[in-house]
Each structure stands twice: as C-alpha cells, then as structure tokens.
C-alpha cells in the first residue's frame with residue numbers, strides 16, 4: 001500500500017502493519033524532549049510510574065529555555081528539579097545556561113533530530129522537525145514521561161492533508177508567509193488530528209530553515225505534524241550538523257490524502273495574522289498603518305540566522321521608531337555567535353534594538369518584553385492568543401522578520417517592499 | 420461515575436493560555452493552578468465554579484500549548500468533566516492521562532447552555548440536561564483509549580509494563 005510521509009515514518013518504527021488513518025499503533029521513538037515548564041511535571045509522572053531510568057540516556061533532551069535565565073525563584077526551583085533529574089539519569093542532552101537555545105532551533109542544529117525520526121516532545125511546537133522530514137509531534141508531560149521510560153508511545157495514524165505550492169515568490173515573501181496563508185485558509189482547527197504534508201516547486205526551492213518555520217506552525221492549524229520530504233538539501237543540512245547515514249525520504253506515489261490543496265504563491269503579499277487567533281490572516285497592505293509599541297524578532301519560528309539576516313538587511317542604516325521597543329533574541333548560542341561574527345549586532349544596536357539572550361522570553365509572555373494593557377506588538381513568533389505576550393488588553397500581530405523589522409522602523413505595520 | 424453540577428459555557432478555540440496563562444506555570448501544584456483556572460479568559464472567572472461543576476465548550480477546546488497544567492488547573496478548580504463540540508489533540512491526550520473526563524459531542528453541544536444543571540454518567544458518556552430534560556450522548560472513545568482509562572490512566576499503565584519488563 002502506498003504511504004503518506006506520516007504513515008511511512010510511523011511504519012518504520014513499529015512491527016504492526018499500518019493499514020490507514022485512524023489505526024492506533026505503538027511506535028519506537030528516536031528522541032524524547034521536555035523543557036523547563038513541562039519537564040518538572042514529566043519527572044513527577046515518571047516517578048509515579050515507578051521508573052528508575054530513562055530508556056536511553058542519549059535519546060532524551062531536556063532544554064531549559066522558557067523562563068531562563070531564570071526569571072524568578074519559582075522558575076529557578078523548576079530548573080533545579082530538571083537539572084537534578086538530568087544528572088541522576090545521566091541524560092546526555094541537558095541544556096541550561098551558556099549552551100541553551102530555544103529547543104526547536106537547538107535540536108536540529110545539534111544534529112540530534114533528523115529525517116525519518118519519530119520525535120515526541122512535551123511542547124506543542126515539536127512539530128518543527130517535520131521540516132527535516134521527521135514525524136515530530138507535541139504531547140503532554142505524562143505522555144512524555146511514558147516515552148522516556150518505555151522508549152515508545154502510541155499514535156493514532158493521522159489522515160493527511162497535502163498542500164502543494166507553485167508559482168513565483170515575491171520579494172519579502174517566504175516560509176512564514178506561506179504557513180500563515182495556509183492557516184488562514186484552513187483555520188485553527190482545520191487540520192485537527194491530521195498531518196499536513198507540504199510539497200511542490202516552491203517548497204523544493206525553499207531553504208531548510210524556511211521549511212522548519214512552516215512545520216513549526218502546523219500546530220496552529222490544529223495539526224499533529226507538518227511534514228516535508230527529506231531531499232538533497234535536507235541531507236546537506238543534516239550532514240553539516242554532524243549527522244551521518246541519513247537517507248532521503250518522501251511520500252509514495254499514489255498515497256491516499258484526505259484532502260489536497262493547490263496554492264499559487266504568485267502575487268502573494270507578506271502575510272500578517274491579526275489578534276487574537278493565528279488564522280485571522282490578512283495581506284500586510286490590508287493592515288498597514290496599525291501602530292505598534294514593540295517588535296519582537298526571535299522564537300522557534302523565526303529566530304534562526306536567516307531570519308536575523310533578513311531583519312538586518314532591512315534595519316541596516318535605519319532606526320527603529322522612537323515609540324517602538326525593538327527586541328532581537330537569536331534562538332541559540334550558535335546563531336548568536338554567528339550573528340555577532342557577521343556584524344548583525346552592530347546593525348541591530350545602531351537601529352536601537354535590545355539584543356537579548358537565546359530564550360523563549362516574551363513569546364509566551366514569560367519575560368523580557370511583556371506587554372502592558374493597550375500595547376501592541378508585531379512579532380515573528382507563532383501565537384497571538386489573547387494575553388499571550390502579557391496583559392489581556394494587549395495585542396500581538398504575527399509576521400515575518402522582514403515585516404517585523406520594517407514595522408519597527410515605521411512605528412506601524414508596513415509592507416517591507418514599501419518602506 | 421455520576422457527576423452533577425452546573426454548566427459553565429465558553430466559546431470556540433479556548434486555548435491553553437486562556438485556561439492557565441504562562442505566568443502561572445512556575446508550579447505544578449493543582450491547588451495553585453486551580454485557583455487561577457481560566458485567568459487568561461477573564462480575571463476571577465474561577466470564582467463562579469462550585470465543586471463538580473462542568474465545563475461546556477465549543478470546538479477545538481484546549482488548543483495551543485501542550486502544557487499539562489491546563490487539565491490540572493481545571494481539576495484543581497473542581498471541574499471533573501469537560502463537554503465540548505471537539506477537543507484539540509494534545510489536550511485530549513492530556514485530559515485522559517490526568518483523569519479529566521472529556522466528552523466530545525459534536526453539534527449536540529447546542530443543547531447545553533450556560534447555567535444548565537447537568538448530570539453526567541462518565542462511564543456511559545451520557546449527559547442529562549436536568550434543566551431541559553434532554554439527553555446528549557457522546558461518541559465512543561477508541562478501544563485502546565478505553566483500555567488506558569480502565570487501567571486507571573497512563574501512569575498505572577506504564578507502571579504495569581515496566582513491572583512486566585522486570
């Protein structure tokens with residue numbers, strides 16, 4: 001039977017025969033992830049399960065990235081719980097302090113997730129690794145505890161929605177715009193319980209970072225996974241990250257899809273998701289002129305080096321508007337160093353930006369850029385739920401690094417092509 | 420289990436940031452989380468809840484972050500059952516794992532209004548609306564998930580499997 005990408009990867013990790021969507025199968029997992037918010041609960045459950053060791057100390061990642069550097073005593077206590085557990089279990093991939101980055105930018109860069117893997121994480125944006133051709137999905141802490149103990153977990157084989165893009169991308173339009181457009185089309189529950197599989201000539205030409213930006217937001221359409229075939233580009237990316245032996249993987253010809261979407265990108269403007277749901281998507285020109293108090297460039301969606309370069313190209317020689325706090329958070333220490341070495345920080349600081357450490361920070365309203373009532377932010381993050389970045393009376397607009405940088409300069413939302 | 424309580428109805432796409440905002444995620448304590456349940460929807464929302472009251476929601480309840488603190492906050496607030504048109508996937512798994520009863524009823528959700536007195540038979544998946552006299556039945560959970568529930572949730576299930584491995 002021809003398989004979708006999701007079915008194919010699940011099949012490679014189970015002894016049961018996959019016959020189609022809806023079936024429940026047990027699969028071996030390649031990597032299990034938790035962070036400083038979700039790991040403490042997972043550790044609680046792990047202990048309640050009577051587990052005394054993790055199934056494989058090299059296949060568990062504990063990344064303290066959300067409230068770090070610890071923002072208060074309570075978060076410091078939580079990180080301590082995670083650190084003690086990591087040491088007790090001898091977990092290889094424990095990250096905190098100078099080696100920590102936003103988990104979904106960090107794991108691909110370290111080469112510890114890759115094509116054909118099954119990755120489960122106690123974080124909803126675990127789906128990011130679909131950009132590398134991994135079946136990666138978020139779960140809660142107790143599911144993750146079970147996976148840490150057993151090295152396997154159960155999945156309901158998802159039906160797949162196939163999305164193909166063709167046409168010619170306009171300047172300043174990229175992965176973020178494509179995924180926002182898809183979410184706008186299918187809605188925040190349009191891919192509920194389903195996998196999204198992306199393809200077509202536009203995707204073939206898209207960078208791996210752009211694919212990860214797209215996979216990252218599959219969950220914003222309710223999706224279980226956002227999948228991309230692993231091609232020569234993926235293999236080159238993974239080899240550069242130090243991996244060996246990866247193989248290309250793609251859906252079989254004749255695979256059965258629940259729904260197929262064909263989208264043309266020609267003439268598409270940069271996209272912006274307006275408050276308070278990620279599917280409230282408009283072309284940027286439709287929302288131009290909306291004043292902003294803050295611009296955030298960072299997160300697991302758009303805090304990678306390509307994103308920082310994209311923002312820097314716009315900010316170069318310009319200044320952020322005097323009423324705008326511009327916050328730049330490179331997603332990992334490696335990206336941070338790279339941005340520094342390339343001279344991007346001088347551009348950001350000349351523009352009046354605050355350059356912060358690799359952390360989730362304001363993305364989830366943790367710290368380092370919380371909004372007051374009535375304030376508005378343009379952010380390269382992935383969620384604009386009410387109160388996500390601070391006060392319930394604040395607003396978040398989502399866009400690409402180019403849109404965020406241009407809007408920071410203008411003091412209002414603007415199409416970077418019209419700056 | 421039979422649960423009788425008042426319905427608290429909320430809209431569609433209630434995300435986990437609404438159920439428990441990130442600023443409260445510095446603890447795993449059910450009581451503290453419960454005291455701040457739905458703070459991201461409306462400050463002080465939880466004050467209206469009495470023990471065994473029932474959350475009634477439209478589609479995609481629990482979307483967004485994977486935080487298991489969300490079902491814990493609901494349980495901590497004294498809400499043992501959520502009835503919804505549909506649930507977000509991660510929240511659905513979490514609910515089962517935490518022992519929060521989740522009943523998916525589709526369009527029949529319209530038969531349950533804010534303030535209605537409900538009697539829920541969690542075993543049968545049946546919701547009797549004592550205010551209107553109508554009964555709503557939820558879709559059956561998949562056999563494997565029922566097995567998990569019967570085992571008492573994921574924790575005892577994994578415990579058993581680990582013990583079998585020795």
Ligand code: SF4
Nearest residue numbers: 125299300360363364
């Ligand atoms: S950057 Fe934002 S979305 Fe990504 S893992 Fe951190 S909090 Fe979650």
